[in-house]
Amino acid sequence: MFRSCNRINFRFVSNSSQNVKKYKVSTGIGVALVSAGFLAGYVGSSITIAQNVPQFLFPSGSKTSLQDLRSPEYLDPRFALDKFKSRLLLIVQEQDLSFKKGDLDDHSFNNYTLHKPKDNERPYVIVYPRDTEHISQIMKLCYEFGVPVIPFAGGTSIEGQFISTRNINSDKECICEHQDTVTVMLDFNKYMNKVIQVNADDLDCIVQPGVIAKELNDEYLDKLGLMFGPDGAPGCEIGGQIGTSCSGTNAYRYGTMKENVVNVTAVMADGTIIKTRQRPKKSSNGYNLTGLFIGSEGTLGVVTEATVKLHVKPIHETISIVSFQDLNQATQLVQLLTKKGILGINAIELLDANMMKAINFSGQTSRSWKEQPTLLFKLGSHNKAILNEVINDIKKLSQETNCTSCEFAKTPEQQEELWSARKSIFWSSIDYGRHLFGPDVKIWSTDIAVPVSKLSTVIDDSLKEVTDAGLYGTVVGHVGDGNFHCLVMYNIQDEQKALEVIDNMTIRAIANEGTCSGEHGIGTSKRKFLTMELGQDTISVMRRIKMALDPARILNPDKLFKIDPADKKD
Ligand SMILES: Cc1cc2nc3c(=O)[nH]c(=O)nc-3n(C[C@H](O)[C@H](O)[C@H](O)COP(=O)(O)OP(=O)(O)OC[C@H]3O[C@@H](n4cnc5c(N)ncnc54)[C@H](O)[C@@H]3O)c2cc1C
Ligand SMILES: *[C@@H]1O[C@H](CO)[C@@H](O)[C@H](O)[C@H]1NC(C)=O
Ligand SMILES: *[C@@H]1O[C@H](CO)[C@@H](O)[C@H](O)[C@H]1NC(C)=O
Ligand SMILES: *[C@@H]1O[C@H](CO)[C@@H](O)[C@H](O)[C@H]1NC(C)=O
Ligand SMILES: *[C@@H]1O[C@H](CO)[C@@H](O)[C@H](O)[C@H]1NC(C)=O
Ligand SMILES: *[C@@H]1O[C@H](CO)[C@@H](O)[C@H](O)[C@H]1NC(C)=O
Ligand SMILES: *[C@@H]1O[C@H](CO)[C@@H](O)[C@H](O)[C@H]1NC(C)=O
Secondary structure (H helix, E strand, O other), rough: OOOOOOOOOEEEOOOOOOOOOEEEOOOOOOOOOOOOOOOOOOOOOOOOOOOOOOOOOOOOOOOOHHOOOOOOOOOOOOHHHHHHHHHHHHHOOOHEEEEHHHHHHHHOOOOOOOOOOOOOOOOOOEEEEHHHHHHHHHHHHHHOOOOOEEEEEOOOOOOOOOOOOOOOOOOOEEEEOOOOOOOEEHHHHHHOOOOOEEEHHOOOOEEOOEEEEHHHHHHHHHOEEEEOOOOOOOOOOOHHHHHHOOOOOOOHHHHHHHHHHHEEEEEEEOOOOEEOOOOOOOOOOOOOOOHHHHOOOOOOOOEEEEEEEEOOOOOOEEEEEEEOOHHHHHHHHHHHHHHOOOEEEEEEEEEEEHHHHHHHHHOOOOOOOOOEEEEEEEEEEOOHHHHHHHHHHHHHHHHOOOOOOOOEEHHHHHHHHHHHHHHHHHHHHHHHHHHHHHHOOOOOOOEEEHHHHHHHHHHHHHHHHHHHHEEEEEEEEEEEHOEEEEEEEEEHHHHHHHHHHHHHHHHHHHOOOOOOOOOOOOOOOOHHHHHHHHHHHHHHHHHHHHHHHHHHHOOOOOOOOOOOOOOOOO
């Protein structure tokens, strides 16, 4: 029944309490780790896990390598689950949690992602917290028992960001290094979905993590002539957007989440509540803790409130569409426009020839299109004259780069029509994929970014590899930022080949001074590429920060990088 571990065990007596806690220590190479609670069954009363983490948790030096660590020890459900559950029920009312299989499934994946959890990778319970203080109480309990916690917002991330990687699997032999436990998932959508305050005069607003970005715009900001910039999938929420540093089509002009969050309230792993700073746009003081949470995928703290920046919606807007013989000319235009410092361009989207072909084929839009590399521009200003100047600049520079056509929308209807090409990319690609590969075609979106000067070569080389492998790929790019998605289509029997092409694309981005993820994030599926991109040392410094703030490793374990030497997944 007990695990057979050959580690040295000794008793660690905490000064502050009469509880005897057990820790495992390996002094071999100056390395040690708290054996968090080390099985309640050993000492009947001791289920306390991560309190009073001793100093020897941290190896000397500035970084924590994976091999410095021992596996984390989480709550063992065989001994402590009932006790944990009854304590949880003292904090959370019955109607604010769910153990239903359907709910657990819905909080484990979405229908877009290829990275599906295994059958046993489900949360133990979904908790719908009421407010910051409530989350603090829940975190304190989970910290005490060593229970992993995963924040869940819109559930639209696609790289395995919210998979419960450490779960009950009663059939499996208990492995010393990789303990099965239970996971608590915090869903903000039921109660923590409020817009708390819109400071129109300061261009910011305070929101809870369950606010859906689209609703913030449609219901609160639009009527004030304001907007919130970052846009992910339609159902994404502020908490998740902070988690993945969401960006999207507006980022060229308004920035990613990294540029759009002023301050946050966060609950740390042990239940401590912090505010990262006050509300002015700038502050030169100390570490940027706000920034630390953005892109951290729930691994460092639970964001329970955020003050985000707002922007003034342009009063006069239009859409321009410019086509080219080849892709390189399109990216040259993007570089020219950027270098000339032309303001008033709010988005630059690239659709490659394959994408235009798919859009034309699927007929979901009301017109026919040139099947050539195409740039779509969103232009806007508060002033009509300025907008006309931007239009003239684009006309002139498009001709200099030898475009084959350059059109501007003159009416709102025409704007709608031109932008419809951009809107239909996903369904058009699926339609075309079905035409090529049959009704069961599979589709997967890559997400790389490179410096704009390298973009056309990277796209061309990638598409050549896709085609040579007998697959089909359509490209949509937020090219102003050098970020593009290739939607790779394939038959299930070609899955291995497709995955290889997709991996090769990511490696190609890194080789071209780029990143393995422009906006979708790392989750569990791109960890090896993050290491490839930044190097072991950088990851080990990140791991040190993780261990400093979450020594029991309960916050969204296994995302971004490995925290367990027994973790054998890529
Ligand atoms: C069809 C489709 C289109 C997409 N288009 C884009 C796009 O254009 N641009 C783009 O950037 N992304 C895009 N995405 C990806 C996705 O929408 C974004 O990553 C989005 O930010 C995820 O938000 P969410 O609310 O769904 O987060 P979730 O998936 O719920 O969570 C994401 C991560 O954040 C963590 N998290 C959630 N809430 C909190 C919190 N309160 N505190 C701390 N951590 C938290 C979670 O644990 C998880 O690790 C797209 C996805 C799909 C399926
Ligand atoms: C996936 O799609 C099915 C069928 O449309 C739907 O019933 C289910 O709720 C979806 N699952 C998720 C997690 O969105
Ligand atoms: C940001 O700072 C202001 C000023 O202290 C405060 O009112 C606000 O609540 C903070 N926002 C968050 C999300 O903590
Ligand atoms: C800190 O980080 C936030 C979020 O990434 C960013 O918006 C801000 O500009 C950074 N700097 C300061 C001084 O707040
Ligand atoms: C686009 O589709 C339309 C309608 O099917 C077709 O008439 C047109 O020739 C296509 N355009 C090109 C460039 O193939
Ligand atoms: C456009 O055409 C001119 C004249 O043929 C040529 O000098 C120039 O290099 C071309 N530019 C691009 C971006 O194709
Ligand atoms: C992936 O890249 C490797 C190394 O360049 C190459 O050998 C392999 O053929 C590529 N895979 C595919 C499917 O193109």
